[in-house]
Amino acid sequence: MGIAFIASLLSSLFVVGLINLTKARASGRKGAGIWQPIWDIIRLFKKGSVYSVTTSFVFQMAPMIYFATIVVALFFLPFGKDGGILSFEGDFVYFSYLLALGKFMLILNAMDVGSGFEGMGANREALYSMLVEPAFFILLGSFALLSGQVNFADLYQKIALGSENELSYLLGALAVYILIQIAMVENSRMPVDDPRTHLELTMIHEVMVLDNSGFDMGLIQTGTLLKFGMYGTLIANCFFIFNTTIWVNLSILLAVQLSFGIIVGLIESFRARNKIAKNPQFLLTLSIISLLAFFTMLIISDKLAV
Numbered sequence: 452m453g454i455a456f457i458a459s460l461l462s463s464l465f466v467v468g469l470i471n472l473t474k475a476r477a478s479g480r481k482g483a484g485i486w487q488p489i490w491d492i493i494r495l496f497k498k499g500s501v502y503s504v505t506t507s508f509v510f511q512m513a514p515m516i517y518f519a520t521i522v523v524a525l526f527f528l529p530f531g532k533d534g535g536i537l538s539f540e541g542d543f544v545y546f547s548y549l550l551a552l553g554k555f556m557l558i559l560n561a562m563d564v565g566s567g568f569e570g571m572g573a574n575r576e577a578l579y580s581m582l583v584e585p586a587f588f589i590l591l592g593s594f595a596l597l598s599g600q601v602n603f604a605d606l607y608q609k610i611a612l613g614s615e616n617e618l619s620y621l622l623g624a625l626a627v628y629i630l631i632q633i634a635m636v637e638n639s640r641m642p643v644d645d646p647r648t649h650l651e652l653t654m655i656h657e658v659m660v661l662d663n664s665g666f667d668m669g670l671i672q673t674g675t676l677l678k679f680g681m682y683g684t685l686i687a688n689c690f691f692i693f694n695t696t697i698w699v700n701l702s703i704l705l706a707v708q709l710s711f712g713i714i715v716g717l718i719e720s721f722r723a724r725n726k727i728a729k730n731p732q733f734l735l736t737l738s739i740i741s742l743l744a745f746f747t748m749l750i751i752s753d754k755l756a757v
Contacts, residue, residue: 453536455528455684458701462708463680464489469709470679473716488676495669503662505565513560514667520553521674521681527603528684531691531700534604542602543591547584550637553674554580561659572658575727579643582734583636589741590629593622596748607688623689625744631714632737634682638675641719643730679715683708 468485475482502511526536527546535542554576561573594606636643639657660671687707691700725733 454533454697455530456525456536458530458704459525459528459677459680459684462683462704463676466679466683466708466712467676469712470716470719473713474720477717477720488672492669492672492676495672496666498665500663500665500667503564506563506662509559510563513556514663514670516556517553518670518674520549521677524549525677525681528681529604529607529688531688532604532608532693534602538602538604540601543606546603547587551580551584557659557671560663564662566662568658569661576659579636579730579734582731583633583737586629586734586737586741587633589738589745590626593741593745593748596745597622607691608693622744622748625740626689627686629737629741630682630686631711634679635715635718636734637682638678640715641722642725642733645724680708683711686711
């Protein structure tokens with residue numbers, strides 16, 4: 452109980468740094484150290500926040516709520532057959548809408564400034580979150596259909612390695628692909644956004660938080676780190692081996708988190724950023740892939756006649 456929470460916190464310390472280091476090495480540069488994002492956040496926490504006279508209390512409290520929702524969402528992460536710190540039927544729905552609440556507050560944070568640029572970024576962030584949400588729910592619905600359960604821990608038991616159902620390997624492979632893409636969209640990475648770009652007309656997440664500074668910016672950037680650790684743990688659950696020792700699964704989790712960081716870094720190194728108009732099409736493709744998996748589950752489980 453709580454192992455996934457602690458493991459996600461610890462792995463979030465190095466995943467983003469590993470992504471940046473992989474991108475640097477792929478482009479022939481030495482790059483910053485793997486812990487550089489942590490030092491940057493610590494530096495931000497030591498600074499004070501500056502607030503515009505046009506903002507209200509919403510702008511000041513939104514980063515704290517955003518950060519808090521991510522931390523609470525980590526409580527629901529399973530670790531193999533063990534549920535999270537918080538676990539109940541339908542907990543993956545609550546998990547998803549906790550993250551949605553945090554995203555909503557970050558959008559309000561951007562809108563409260565009254566800036567046209569931040570409003571543009573908030574609009575794009577809201578659209579992409581809306582388009583990627585069906586992919587997550589359809590994927591988890593496929594898990595539920597295969598397992599007959601509706602909470603995180605039981606959902607994964609039918610998908611993990613060693614499952615007696617061979618179909619689970621196909622669904623697990625699709626889950627890994629979709630979760631990687633969702634993680635990149637939720638953190639405004641390639642191909643939807645380029646974190647290296649500092650042009651307001653093309654930025655999404657970065658332009659939303661232009662007016663945040665100091666401690667508030669530190670909370671927002673820490674939330675990004677935690678999200679990568681969170682999605683890495685969700686992916687690792689597809690590879691856990693049940694009826695084995697905890698140390699084996701911890702080793703699998705570490706290997707998956709390291710692989711996750713390297714894969715994201717390589718994707719961002721060799722994948723071009725989409726044009727803004729192409730992003731909705733890309734996001735809807737993720738939902739279509741999830742939908743194909745869902746209908747496959749319906750057909751094989753004789754719940755849909757063909």
